[in-house]
Amino acid sequence: MLLAQLAPAIDGVRLTLHVLAATVWVGGQLTLAGLVGTARRIGGDAPRRLARAFGRLSWPAYVVLLGTGIWNVAAAGGGQGRTWQVVLGVKIAVAVLAGVAAFAHGRSKGPVGLAVWGALAAAASLAALVLGVFLAG
Numbered sequence: 001m002l003l004a005q006l007a008p009a010i011d012g013v014r015l016t017l018h019v020l021a022a023t024v025w026v027g028g029q030l031t032l033a034g035l036v037g038t039a040r041r042i043g044g045d046a047p048r049r050l051a052r053a054f055g056r057l058s059w060p061a062y063v064v065l066l067g068t069g070i071w072n073v074a075a076a077g078g079g080q081g082r083t084w085q086v087v088l089g090v091k092i093a094v095a096v097l098a099g100v101a102a103f104a105h106g107r108s109k110g111p112v113g114l115a116v117w118g119a120l121a122a123a124a125s126l127a128a129l130v131l132g133v134f135l136a137g
Helices: 002-042 046-076 080-105 111-136
Strands: none
Touching: 002 046, 002 111, 046 080, 046 111
């Protein structure tokens, strides 16, 4: 009985955590991309230091996204249609790709690897965001 009464609040917490984590993960990537030119003009290892600082925020956010994403699917139950399930499968693949690409970006040494993996991470992250909106309906 109490759990049923708390269900709307629990749903609110779950969705808030998911959206907040997406804000950090996706919004942070876009913000950092916009700051790279300025960081380069500052000189030295400023771009690398900003990237490391962002990593300390973004990777925990990514973990929260994965956890709350699983929680969202569990909360949705099994009554979703085939199309929803296909979109969910694509979203999962794209979200994993975003994490792998971001990891590869962080390990890249040259400008080509940084650019390619960074662009792929950002594009996959944005695609996961859009697919999440579609799933929410």
